[in-house]
Amino acid sequence: MEALISISPLLLGYVLDLLLGDPRMLPHPIRLFGNAISLGTRLLNHGTHRFLKGLLLTALLCAATFLFFWFLMQWTAQYLYVSLSIGSIFLFYALANKSLLEEGNAVFTALEKGIEEGRSRLSWIVGRDTRSLDTQQITKAVFETVSENLSDGVIAPLFYYAILGIPGAMLYKMINTLDSMIGYKNDRYFYFGKFAAKLDDVFNFIPARLTAALMLLVSGKLHKLPTVMRQAKNHTSPNAGYPEAALAIILDCQFGGPNVYHGKLVNKPYIGTNSRQVLPTEFKAVSKINQRSTFCFVVLIAILQYLYYTL
Numbered sequence: 001m002e003a004l005i006s007i008s009p010l011l012l013g014y015v016l017d018l019l020l021g022d023p024r025m026l027p028h029p030i031r032l033f034g035n036a037i038s039l040g041t042r043l044l045n046h047g048t049h050r051f052l053k054g055l056l057l058t059a060l061l062c063a064a065t066f067l068f069f070w071f072l073m074q075w076t077a078q079y080l081y082v083s084l085s086i087g088s089i090f091l092f093y094a095l096a097n098k099s100l101l102e103e104g105n106a107v108f109t110a111l112e113k114g115i116e117e118g119r120s121r122l123s124w125i126v127g128r129d130t131r132s133l134d135t136q137q138i139t140k141a142v143f144e145t146v147s148e149n150l151s152d153g154v155i156a157p158l159f160y161y162a163i164l165g166i167p168g169a170m171l172y173k174m175i176n177t178l179d180s181m182i183g184y185k186n187d188r189y190f191y192f193g194k195f196a197a198k199l200d201d202v203f204n205f206i207p208a209r210l211t212a213a214l215m216l217l218v219s220g221k222l223h224k225l226p227t228v229m230r231q232a233k234n235h236t237s238p239n240a241g242y243p244e245a246a247l248a249i250i251l252d253c254q255f256g257g258p259n260v261y262h263g264k265l266v267n268k269p270y271i272g273t274n275s276r277q278v279l280p281t282e283f284k285a286v287s288k289i290n291q292r293s294t295f296c297f298v299v300l301i302a303i304l305q306y307l308y309y310t311l
Helices: 002-020 029-042 050-076 079-095 097-111 115-122 135-182 195-216 223-230 241-251 280-310
Strands: 253-262 264-271
Touching: 002 050, 002 079, 002 097, 002 280, 029 050, 029 135, 050 079, 050 135, 050 195, 079 135, 079 264, 097 115, 097 135, 097 264, 115 135, 135 195, 135 241, 135 253, 135 280, 195 241, 195 280, 223 241, 241 253, 241 264, 241 280
Parallel strands: none
Antiparallel strands: 253 264
Protein backbone atom coordinates (compact mmCIF):
# COMPACT_ATOMS: atom_id res chain seq x y z
CA MET A 1 0.00 0.00 0.00
CA GLU A 2 2.80 2.42 0.92
CA ALA A 3 4.49 1.74 -2.41
CA LEU A 4 1.34 2.55 -4.37
CA ILE A 5 0.81 5.74 -2.39
CA SER A 6 4.39 6.82 -3.03
CA ILE A 7 4.00 6.75 -6.81
CA SER A 8 0.55 8.37 -6.96
CA PRO A 9 1.79 12.03 -7.16
CA LEU A 10 4.03 11.05 -10.07
CA LEU A 11 1.21 9.37 -11.97
CA LEU A 12 -1.41 12.00 -11.16
CA GLY A 13 0.94 14.88 -12.03
CA TYR A 14 1.79 13.23 -15.34
CA VAL A 15 -1.88 12.59 -16.20
CA LEU A 16 -2.85 16.16 -15.29
CA ASP A 17 -0.21 17.55 -17.65
CA LEU A 18 -1.26 15.09 -20.33
CA LEU A 19 -4.87 16.27 -20.08
CA LEU A 20 -4.65 19.95 -19.16
CA GLY A 21 -1.28 21.36 -20.12
CA ASP A 22 -0.34 24.81 -18.83
CA PRO A 23 -3.23 26.11 -16.68
CA ARG A 24 -3.06 29.72 -17.89
CA MET A 25 -6.14 30.81 -15.99
CA LEU A 26 -4.76 29.54 -12.67
CA PRO A 27 -1.93 30.87 -10.48
CA HIS A 28 1.34 29.27 -11.58
CA PRO A 29 4.53 29.04 -9.48
CA ILE A 30 6.69 29.70 -12.55
CA ARG A 31 5.07 33.11 -12.92
CA LEU A 32 5.95 33.83 -9.29
CA PHE A 33 9.51 32.69 -10.02
CA GLY A 34 9.61 35.07 -12.97
CA ASN A 35 8.32 37.98 -10.90
CA ALA A 36 10.95 37.35 -8.21
CA ILE A 37 13.72 37.20 -10.81
CA SER A 38 12.49 40.41 -12.47
CA LEU A 39 12.44 42.21 -9.14
CA GLY A 40 15.92 41.00 -8.24
CA THR A 41 17.21 42.02 -11.66
CA ARG A 42 15.83 45.55 -11.33
CA LEU A 43 17.40 45.92 -7.89
CA LEU A 44 20.81 44.39 -8.59
CA ASN A 45 21.70 44.39 -12.29
CA HIS A 46 23.49 47.73 -12.42
CA GLY A 47 26.75 49.27 -11.34
CA THR A 48 29.78 47.17 -10.46
CA HIS A 49 30.23 43.57 -9.27
CA ARG A 50 27.40 42.30 -11.45
CA PHE A 51 28.67 38.72 -11.44
CA LEU A 52 28.60 38.59 -7.64
CA LYS A 53 25.16 40.23 -7.57
CA GLY A 54 23.83 37.66 -10.06
CA LEU A 55 25.37 34.84 -8.06
CA LEU A 56 23.77 36.18 -4.89
CA LEU A 57 20.33 36.49 -6.50
CA THR A 58 20.57 32.99 -7.99
CA ALA A 59 21.72 31.42 -4.71
CA LEU A 60 19.01 33.16 -2.65
CA LEU A 61 16.18 32.26 -5.01
CA CYS A 62 17.32 28.65 -5.39
CA ALA A 63 17.75 28.18 -1.63
CA ALA A 64 14.41 29.84 -0.88
CA THR A 65 12.62 27.66 -3.46
CA PHE A 66 14.07 24.39 -2.22
CA LEU A 67 13.56 25.19 1.45
CA PHE A 68 10.00 26.43 0.96
CA PHE A 69 8.91 23.25 -0.79
CA TRP A 70 10.91 21.05 1.57
CA PHE A 71 9.16 22.54 4.61
CA LEU A 72 5.81 22.44 2.80
CA MET A 73 6.14 18.72 2.09
CA GLN A 74 7.41 18.03 5.61
CA TRP A 75 4.54 19.91 7.19
CA THR A 76 1.87 18.23 5.06
CA ALA A 77 3.37 14.73 5.41
CA GLN A 78 1.18 14.10 8.45
CA TYR A 79 -1.93 14.70 6.32
CA LEU A 80 -1.76 11.95 3.73
CA TYR A 81 -4.31 13.18 1.20
CA VAL A 82 -3.20 16.79 1.52
CA SER A 83 0.41 15.75 0.90
CA LEU A 84 -0.53 13.61 -2.09
CA SER A 85 -2.63 16.41 -3.56
CA ILE A 86 0.10 19.01 -3.17
CA GLY A 87 2.69 16.66 -4.62
CA SER A 88 0.50 15.89 -7.63
CA ILE A 89 -0.35 19.54 -8.28
CA PHE A 90 3.21 20.83 -8.10
CA LEU A 91 4.59 18.04 -10.26
CA PHE A 92 1.85 18.93 -12.75
CA TYR A 93 3.07 22.53 -12.62
CA ALA A 94 6.65 21.37 -13.17
CA LEU A 95 5.84 19.49 -16.40
CA ALA A 96 5.25 21.21 -19.73
CA ASN A 97 5.02 18.58 -22.47
CA LYS A 98 1.42 19.14 -23.53
CA SER A 99 1.93 22.91 -23.68
CA LEU A 100 5.20 22.46 -25.56
CA LEU A 101 3.56 20.32 -28.22
CA GLU A 102 0.57 22.65 -28.44
CA GLU A 103 2.87 25.62 -29.03
CA GLY A 104 4.75 23.72 -31.72
CA ASN A 105 1.53 22.70 -33.43
CA ALA A 106 0.28 26.31 -33.23
CA VAL A 107 3.22 27.42 -35.38
CA PHE A 108 2.24 25.01 -38.15
CA THR A 109 -1.42 26.00 -37.88
CA ALA A 110 -0.37 29.63 -38.30
CA LEU A 111 1.98 28.68 -41.14
CA GLU A 112 -0.98 27.27 -43.08
CA LYS A 113 -2.42 30.79 -43.11
CA GLY A 114 0.76 32.31 -44.50
CA ILE A 115 4.49 32.67 -43.98
CA GLU A 116 4.15 35.88 -41.94
CA GLU A 117 1.73 34.24 -39.53
CA GLY A 118 4.09 31.30 -39.14
CA ARG A 119 7.08 33.56 -38.48
CA SER A 120 5.14 35.57 -35.93
CA ARG A 121 3.93 32.52 -34.03
CA LEU A 122 7.39 30.95 -34.06
CA SER A 123 8.79 34.06 -32.35
CA TRP A 124 6.75 33.08 -29.27
CA ILE A 125 8.89 30.00 -28.63
CA VAL A 126 12.39 30.68 -30.04
CA GLY A 127 15.08 33.25 -29.38
CA ARG A 128 16.22 33.65 -32.99
CA ASP A 129 15.04 36.39 -35.35
CA THR A 130 12.14 34.88 -37.31
CA ARG A 131 11.37 37.77 -39.68
CA SER A 132 13.18 36.33 -42.72
CA LEU A 133 12.80 32.58 -42.16
CA ASP A 134 11.32 30.39 -44.89
CA THR A 135 9.03 27.40 -44.35
CA GLN A 136 11.92 24.96 -44.08
CA GLN A 137 13.73 27.08 -41.50
CA ILE A 138 10.53 27.52 -39.49
CA THR A 139 9.92 23.78 -39.50
CA LYS A 140 13.43 22.96 -38.33
CA ALA A 141 13.27 25.65 -35.66
CA VAL A 142 10.14 24.08 -34.20
CA PHE A 143 11.68 20.61 -34.24
CA GLU A 144 14.87 21.83 -32.58
CA THR A 145 12.93 23.70 -29.89
CA VAL A 146 10.57 20.82 -29.16
CA SER A 147 13.42 18.33 -28.79
CA GLU A 148 15.51 20.65 -26.59
CA ASN A 149 12.55 21.51 -24.39
CA LEU A 150 11.62 17.86 -23.98
CA SER A 151 14.75 17.80 -21.83
CA ASP A 152 14.29 21.17 -20.10
CA GLY A 153 10.52 21.05 -19.66
CA VAL A 154 9.82 17.38 -19.00
CA ILE A 155 12.66 14.92 -18.46
CA ALA A 156 14.79 17.20 -16.24
CA PRO A 157 11.97 18.06 -13.78
CA LEU A 158 11.04 14.37 -13.62
CA PHE A 159 14.69 13.46 -13.03
CA TYR A 160 15.03 15.84 -10.09
CA TYR A 161 11.64 14.78 -8.76
CA ALA A 162 12.88 11.18 -8.76
CA ILE A 163 15.95 12.20 -6.74
CA LEU A 164 14.69 14.97 -4.45
CA GLY A 165 10.89 14.93 -4.73
CA ILE A 166 8.85 18.09 -5.22
CA PRO A 167 11.59 20.34 -3.72
CA GLY A 168 14.00 19.01 -6.33
CA ALA A 169 11.59 19.47 -9.24
CA MET A 170 10.77 23.05 -8.22
CA LEU A 171 14.43 23.87 -7.58
CA TYR A 172 15.16 22.80 -11.13
CA LYS A 173 12.31 24.94 -12.45
CA MET A 174 13.73 27.98 -10.64
CA ILE A 175 17.20 27.35 -12.11
CA ASN A 176 15.77 26.89 -15.58
CA THR A 177 13.64 30.04 -15.26
CA LEU A 178 16.68 32.01 -14.11
CA ASP A 179 18.61 30.82 -17.15
CA SER A 180 15.75 31.68 -19.53
CA MET A 181 15.47 35.21 -18.11
CA ILE A 182 19.03 36.31 -17.34
CA GLY A 183 21.33 33.69 -18.87
CA TYR A 184 22.11 35.70 -22.01
CA LYS A 185 25.50 36.54 -23.47
CA ASN A 186 24.72 40.19 -24.15
CA ASP A 187 25.85 43.44 -22.57
CA ARG A 188 23.01 43.54 -20.06
CA TYR A 189 23.25 39.98 -18.73
CA PHE A 190 26.70 38.63 -19.60
CA TYR A 191 28.08 38.98 -16.07
CA PHE A 192 24.86 39.18 -14.08
CA GLY A 193 23.41 35.96 -15.52
CA LYS A 194 26.65 34.03 -15.97
CA PHE A 195 26.37 31.99 -12.77
CA ALA A 196 22.71 31.14 -13.46
CA ALA A 197 23.60 29.99 -16.98
CA LYS A 198 26.44 27.78 -15.73
CA LEU A 199 24.25 26.34 -12.98
CA ASP A 200 21.60 25.49 -15.57
CA ASP A 201 24.27 23.74 -17.66
CA VAL A 202 25.29 21.64 -14.65
CA PHE A 203 21.72 20.68 -13.75
CA ASN A 204 20.91 19.75 -17.35
CA PHE A 205 24.03 17.67 -17.95
CA ILE A 206 22.49 14.29 -17.09
CA PRO A 207 18.87 15.01 -18.17
CA ALA A 208 19.96 16.13 -21.67
CA ARG A 209 21.84 12.91 -22.31
CA LEU A 210 19.10 10.85 -20.71
CA THR A 211 16.55 12.54 -22.98
CA ALA A 212 18.54 11.61 -26.06
CA ALA A 213 18.74 7.98 -24.91
CA LEU A 214 14.99 7.86 -24.22
CA MET A 215 14.19 9.34 -27.64
CA LEU A 216 16.31 6.72 -29.34
CA LEU A 217 14.87 3.93 -27.18
CA VAL A 218 11.24 4.68 -28.00
CA SER A 219 12.16 5.03 -31.68
CA GLY A 220 13.92 1.66 -31.81
CA LYS A 221 17.28 3.29 -32.56
CA LEU A 222 19.16 2.99 -29.30
CA HIS A 223 22.07 1.51 -31.25
CA LYS A 224 22.56 4.99 -32.72
CA LEU A 225 23.49 6.44 -29.32
CA PRO A 226 27.26 6.60 -30.06
CA THR A 227 26.48 8.58 -33.24
CA VAL A 228 24.25 10.95 -31.31
CA MET A 229 26.94 11.48 -28.67
CA ARG A 230 29.42 12.45 -31.40
CA GLN A 231 27.00 14.69 -33.30
CA ALA A 232 25.83 16.47 -30.14
CA LYS A 233 29.32 17.84 -29.57
CA ASN A 234 28.89 19.99 -32.69
CA HIS A 235 26.36 22.12 -30.82
CA THR A 236 27.55 25.29 -29.10
CA SER A 237 25.51 24.37 -26.01
CA PRO A 238 26.94 21.67 -23.71
CA ASN A 239 23.48 20.09 -23.40
CA ALA A 240 21.00 21.17 -26.08
CA GLY A 241 22.82 19.25 -28.78
CA TYR A 242 21.95 15.84 -27.33
CA PRO A 243 18.16 15.82 -27.78
CA GLU A 244 18.54 17.75 -31.05
CA ALA A 245 21.07 15.22 -32.36
CA ALA A 246 18.79 12.36 -31.30
CA LEU A 247 15.88 13.83 -33.26
CA ALA A 248 18.10 14.52 -36.28
CA ILE A 249 19.25 10.89 -36.28
CA ILE A 250 15.71 9.56 -35.80
CA LEU A 251 14.29 11.69 -38.64
CA ASP A 252 17.46 11.35 -40.76
CA CYS A 253 17.71 15.11 -41.23
CA GLN A 254 19.97 18.01 -40.36
CA PHE A 255 19.61 20.84 -37.83
CA GLY A 256 21.70 23.89 -37.08
CA GLY A 257 23.24 26.31 -39.53
CA PRO A 258 23.25 30.13 -39.63
CA ASN A 259 20.57 32.06 -37.72
CA VAL A 260 20.18 35.61 -36.47
CA TYR A 261 20.01 36.12 -32.69
CA HIS A 262 19.42 39.61 -31.26
CA GLY A 263 20.57 41.21 -34.50
CA LYS A 264 23.75 39.13 -34.83
CA LEU A 265 24.38 36.34 -37.35
CA VAL A 266 25.37 33.13 -35.54
CA ASN A 267 26.77 30.25 -37.58
CA LYS A 268 25.64 27.27 -35.53
CA PRO A 269 27.35 23.99 -36.47
CA TYR A 270 25.25 21.44 -38.31
CA ILE A 271 23.89 18.42 -36.46
CA GLY A 272 22.98 15.42 -38.59
CA THR A 273 24.22 14.59 -42.07
CA ASN A 274 21.14 14.46 -44.31
CA SER A 275 20.24 17.96 -45.56
CA ARG A 276 16.89 16.80 -46.92
CA GLN A 277 13.75 18.92 -46.79
CA VAL A 278 11.86 18.45 -43.52
CA LEU A 279 8.08 18.58 -43.80
CA PRO A 280 5.67 20.22 -41.34
CA THR A 281 3.61 17.00 -41.43
CA GLU A 282 6.49 15.25 -39.66
CA PHE A 283 5.55 17.12 -36.49
CA LYS A 284 3.17 14.24 -35.73
CA ALA A 285 6.14 11.89 -35.53
CA VAL A 286 8.03 14.39 -33.35
CA SER A 287 5.03 14.63 -31.00
CA LYS A 288 4.87 10.85 -30.67
CA ILE A 289 8.57 10.72 -29.78
CA ASN A 290 8.03 13.30 -27.02
CA GLN A 291 4.95 11.57 -25.63
CA ARG A 292 6.53 8.13 -25.68
CA SER A 293 9.77 9.36 -24.11
CA THR A 294 7.84 11.02 -21.31
CA PHE A 295 5.66 7.97 -20.72
CA CYS A 296 8.70 5.68 -20.71
CA PHE A 297 10.51 7.80 -18.13
CA VAL A 298 7.44 8.12 -15.90
CA VAL A 299 7.01 4.34 -15.93
CA LEU A 300 10.71 3.84 -15.16
CA ILE A 301 10.56 6.21 -12.17
CA ALA A 302 7.34 4.58 -10.93
CA ILE A 303 8.93 1.12 -11.08
CA LEU A 304 12.03 2.30 -9.22
CA GLN A 305 9.91 4.00 -6.54
CA TYR A 306 7.75 0.91 -6.15
CA LEU A 307 10.80 -1.33 -5.79
CA TYR A 308 12.34 1.06 -3.27
CA TYR A 309 9.30 0.78 -0.99
CA THR A 310 8.76 -2.96 -1.42
CA LEU A 311 12.29 -4.36 -1.24
